[in-house]
Amino acid sequence: MKVERISMQRNYIVYAPAYNENVGGIIFLHELVHVLNQMGERAFLWPMLPSYGTNFRGRLKKFKRTLLDRQHARYTVSPNLNTPIATSGDLGGASIVVYPEIVLGNPLKARNVVRWLLYKPGLRHPYEFGSDNMFFRAGEMSDLPEITGGAPDLFLWKINRTYHNENRPDRDGVCYIVRKGVDKPRIQETEAPGAIQIDKMSHAEINEIFNRCHTFYSYDEATMYSQYAAICGCTSVVIPGLYGSREEWVKNHELARYGVAYGLDDIPHAVTTRDKVLGLLEVEEAKGQATAERFVELTKARFWRDAAA
Structure with a gap:
């Protein structure tokens, strides 16, 4: 009888679109890989293939284009983040794969699946979760408690320092x-x-x-x-x-x-209350690190029990 060999590589694989500084959900996904690596974990990005679209022909076209982009290394990452791209060798049986809520099913056929609810499932896109998925939410509005039982928080707000008040006296429009x-x-x-x-x-x-x-x-x-x-x-x-x-x-x-x-x-x-916004964001930015630490603690306890002991 053939015995299946399961790679014991303990990696975090985050399934994410190419980096886009204008899309908060994508920033969160890439930031998670960066933060996990900063914490001493092994974390990688896996280029996300489209899982929803208009019709079959359109989805197939996007699928082929994404494969071509990956083959020619055109998948975009932020130069300011530590976000290596995974290879097939990094996707071992013990690895934890993190999908955003818009990904239908389990395209990487992972044994250990975390579903990160970055936006309320079903509000704009359909969803398809596995019965054994582990859930985290970016905020209360993203949760589906009837499915998750009340997901713990995972958010990584980062203040974009591009924005500042120039105190112009002649605002208009x-x-x-x-x-x-x-x-x-x-x-x-x-x-x-x-x-x-x-x-x-x-x-x-x-x-x-x-x-x-x-x-x-x-x-x-x-x-x-x-x-x-x-x-x-x-x-x-x-x-x-x-x-x-x-x-x-x-x-x-x-x-x-x-x-x-x-x-x-x-x-x-x-x-x-406008003058209180920056201070509030700074507080939430600090809280985000704590949610990432809790994420590691909970996922290890769920999927890598011996590592958490």
């Missing part, structure tokens, strides 16, 4: 972002001539616009750009839709306690 709020009805303020849409702009470009405009509107209720606008001295407003009140929204988005209005009627709160 409005800017806005759509992102995950693509299905929301538009308000007249963002439809006015001269309103600037910042989707897909660089951080340097957005910082300049935040310092030029007096008001920023976000149709996305869970983007760091709302906080960055406030840091720049721009009045930051989220267009409501997912929650019935500011209190419910803040309960699910703790970073939004200060400096951000939930709806037009909440603007006075955003203006009067």
Whole structure:
């Protein structure tokens, strides 16, 4: 009888798209590999293949393009992060694979699967989890307690120091972002001539616009750009839709306690608490390291019990 040999390589493999400084979920995935390596663990990226799309032909085209990109080493990583790319030899039977919630099933056929809920599953994309998956959440709004039983936190907020207040005396005009709020009805303020849409702009470009405009509107209720606008001295407003009140929204988005209005009627709160945003982000940044340490402790106890003893 043939005996299956299982590699005992104890690696963390994070299944992630190529690095994109404008996408918070992708930054989190790459940052996790970096932080784990800083902690003395062995962590790698595995280039993510598209798991959702329009039709079969479109998905196949993206699949082939991704394979080609990987073959020609065009998969992008941040030069500022320690994020080596895994090879097939790193994907041993004992390795822990971390998938974001948008990945359907278990494409790497891993024995030990962690599902990191970076956004609420099912809200924008379908989901398909295994019965033996271990769950972590980026925040309360990302969790599905009926499935996870209440996932522990794992977040790695990092302040982008590009954003700062230039204290310009002549602010004028409005800017806005759509992102995950693509299905929301538009308000007249963002439809006015001269309103600037910042989707897909660089951080340097957005910082300049935040310092030029007096008001920023976000149709996305869970983007760091709302906080960055406030840091720049721009009045930051989220267009409501997912929650019935500011209190419910803040309960699910703790970073939004200060400096951000939930709806037009909440603007006075955003203006009067704007100077507290940077301090809040600094506190949350420090908490993120603690959640990563807890992640290692819990995953080792679950999958590598002898290593945690």
